[in-house]
Amino acid sequence: MATWDELSEALEDYTASCNTNDRLRKMQRDWTRTLHFICSDTDVAFTMVVEAGEITGTPAGHHGVPDIVVTTDSETFCDMFWGDLNPVAKYLRGEIAVRGSQEDVMRLDAISYVIWPDS
Amino acid sequence: MSQPGTGEVHLRRSVGTATATATSAGLAFAAIDYLGVVSIMAYAPGASGWLAIGIGAGLVFLVAGVFSELNGLYPTAAGIRLYLGRALGTRIALTATFTYMTTVVLVIAADAFLIGAAVRYVLHEPAALAYVWIVVLLAVATAANLRGVVLAGWVQTVVTYVVLSSTAIVSVIAIFHVGGSFRTPLHLFGAKPLSGIQAIAFALFLFAAFEWVTTTAEEARGPKVITRALFLAPLLIWACSTLFLLGLSHLVPFASLHHSAYPQLLLGKAALGTVGELWMLAITVLTALNTFNGGFLVASRFIYAAAREGNLPSTMARLNLNAVPWVAVLVLAGSSAILAALIFATGQWLLLVAVGATLEAGIYALASASLVILRRKEQRDRPFRLARGRGLAIAGTVIFSVFALATGLADPANSSRFSPEPLLVIVVLASLSALYVNVGLPRVQARAAGRRAAAAAARPSRRPARPTTVESDPTVEPMEP
Numbered sequence: 001m002a003t004w005d006e007l008s009e010a011l012e013d014y015t016a017s018c019n020t021n022d023r024l025r026k027m028q029r030d031w032t033r034t035l036h037f038i039c040s041d042t043d044v045a046f047t048m049v050v051e052a053g054e055i056t057g058t059p060a061g062h063h064g065v066p067d068i069v070v071t072t073d074s075e076t077f078c079d080m081f082w083g084d085l086n087p088v089a090k091y092l093r094g095e096i097a098v099r100g101s102q103e104d105v106m107r108l109d110a111i112s113y114v115i116w117p118d119s
Numbered sequence: 120m121s122q123p124g125t126g127e128v129h130l131r132r133s134v135g136t137a138t139a140t141a142t143s144a145g146l147a148f149a150a151i152d153y154l155g156v157v158s159i160m161a162y163a164p165g166a167s168g169w170l171a172i173g174i175g176a177g178l179v180f181l182v183a184g185v186f187s188e189l190n191g192l193y194p195t196a197a198g199i200r201l202y203l204g205r206a207l208g209t210r211i212a213l214t215a216t217f218t219y220m221t222t223v224v225l226v227i228a229a230d231a232f233l234i235g236a237a238v239r240y241v242l243h244e245p246a247a248l249a250y251v252w253i254v255v256l257l258a259v260a261t262a263a264n265l266r267g268v269v270l271a272g273w274v275q276t277v278v279t280y281v282v283l284s285s286t287a288i289v290s291v292i293a294i295f296h297v298g299g300s301f302r303t304p305l306h307l308f309g310a311k312p313l314s315g316i317q318a319i320a321f322a323l324f325l326f327a328a329f330e331w332v333t334t335t336a337e338e339a340r341g342p343k344v345i346t347r348a349l350f351l352a353p354l355l356i357w358a359c360s361t362l363f364l365l366g367l368s369h370l371v372p373f374a375s376l377h378h379s380a381y382p383q384l385l386l387g388k389a390a391l392g393t394v395g396e397l398w399m400l401a402i403t404v405l406t407a408l409n410t411f412n413g414g415f416l417v418a419s420r421f422i423y424a425a426a427r428e429g430n431l432p433s434t435m436a437r438l439n440l441n442a443v444p445w446v447a448v449l450v451l452a453g454s455s456a457i458l459a460a461l462i463f464a465t466g467q468w469l470l471l472v473a474v475g476a477t478l479e480a481g482i483y484a485l486a487s488a489s490l491v492i493l494r495r496k497e498q499r500d501r502p503f504r505l506a507r508g509r510g511l512a513i514a515g516t517v518i519f520s521v522f523a524l525a526t527g528l529a530d531p532a533n534s535s536r537f538s539p540e541p542l543l544v545i546v547v548l549a550s551l552s553a554l555y556v557n558v559g560l561p562r563v564q565a566r567a568a569g570r571r572a573a574a575a576a577a578r579p580s581r582r583p584a585r586p587t588t589v590e591s592d593p594t595v596e597p598m599e600p
């Protein structure tokens with residue numbers, strides 16, 4: 001079970017990796033979304049705000065109306081944001097639950113794929 | 120840092136019943152459905168095909184019930200993979216899903232061919248120009264997909280309802296047109312009982328792919344939205360197809376329909392002259408919007424996900440700068456163009472209908488079998504539970520297997536004889552899938568594992584090591600029981 005501090009650290013690294021990746025920024029240039037995350041094991045919730053492909057914030061709690069809601073356990077979130085697991089494999093096994101359009105789900109996975117192609 | 124809490128959330132953009140129903144009906148109702156109706160007429164004498172469509176719709180309600188319960192258990196875009204996998208095992212699920220996905224190529228190729236043929240016919244161009252139209256259509260669809268153009272939900276909804284209502288209106292005009300007649304409207308099993316069964320089996324094809332709406336479960340406003348769509352869309356297709364069949368049987372001689380790739384144009388012309396013909400041509404072209412948009416999107420994203428999961432070569436997951444899996448899109452477009460060329464060269468478009476009908480009946484049988492198994496394995500609550508589900512699902516497995524054989528051994532070009540060709544095509548497709556899953560896939564997975572191991576060696580886990588004893592974080596609320 002990962003703590004909120006561990007998650008925050010992972011999110012910070014993930015944000016830096018995304019925002020400094022030129023190819024990803026170009027690919028996601030038209031992607032402005034609010035993402036809500038829910039840790040199923042700890043009940044922790046947080047938000048990720050993406051504006052034109054740039055992650056502008058990952059505040060604790062849920063803010064705004066979401067385009068995507070992602071639910072899984074806190075460990076999986078941590079590994080996902082550190083690039084230590086393949087999110088789509090977990091998703092296809094039903095271990096990550098997503099609410100949102102298929103296109104947004106693919107975009108979310110594409111972020112991990114572009115930053116860590118061998119994850 | 121403060122401890123965040125959770126609350127109930129609603130999506131900014133979510134799909135309601137009207138859109139989900141239009142998506143389901145739009146995925147099912149392609150230009151090839153017009154040929155599907157003609158295939159029914161080949162086996163159902165006179166106007167009796169309406170009975171076949173009615174019985175087919177009744178059976179599709181059973182399919183709707185099966186998919187509703189399965190979707191309630193696994194409300195995800197990866198649903199069919201998940202429930203086939205949980206019920207029948209990963210290898211069978213992958214083989215079935217890869218074979219099933221070929222129907223997408225089949226429908227895209229068929230629509231490209233049919234629209235090309237229809238445009239050429241109306242413009243009185245030489246037959247050879249049809250393939251030019253096919254290539255142009257596929258090129259435009261591919262370019263739009265590669266640029267990341269996705270039809271907005273409301274456009275898809277409008278297109279679907281325009282296509283269905285226009286087909287219905289022209290058909291009603293044809294039904295009330297003077298000079299026609301309805302022959303043997305109740306004679307479905309009169310000529311040969313087996314022909315009646317084959318007519319019903321072909322009727323199932325009219326609804327093919329309506330269940331793909333389950334892939335939008337994650338964006339639905341609520342769990343009941345998909346269930347409602349699964350039951351409402353077949354009603355729309357039933358009404359529209361029945362009217363179309365009655366219009367055709369009333370006004371257009373079967374002899375002129377049977378070897379035509381554009382029966383809808385013949386109906387339009389018979390009912391309203393040139394205006395009707397042009398109207399139906401416009402409707403035919405409109406169907407392409409849904410087919411190409413939905414088909415390319417569903418199949419390319421499926422290929423991307425399978426490649427990311429390690430079940431297809433990683434090349435298939437490559438993204439362009441529009442976040443589109445470009446290799447997957449090009450493979451789909453190329454396969455469709457080759458298949459369309461084969462149809463064009465051989466004139467075997469009715470074989471395509473038979474192959475599609477067999478595949479669809481086969482997947483319905485597999486889904487029903489999955490429900491039987493998952494009823495035993497999964498005891499948890501679901502938003503929809505099919506009444507007398509076990510018995511109905513067993514019946515569905517048997518009935519749809521019989522229908523798969525009925526169309527798999529049919530020859531819609533000559534309904535008085537049997538032909539193993541549709542079944543052979545599917546056996547070849549399924550064998551190729553099975554060969555890949557059992558022989559090719561282990562190699563693909565070994566290569567991917569090697570790459571991951573090399574990457575892990577070059578880049579060990581980035582996550583900081585956790586101290587051996589971790590104190591519990593007082594800010595974290597205990598998990599809900």
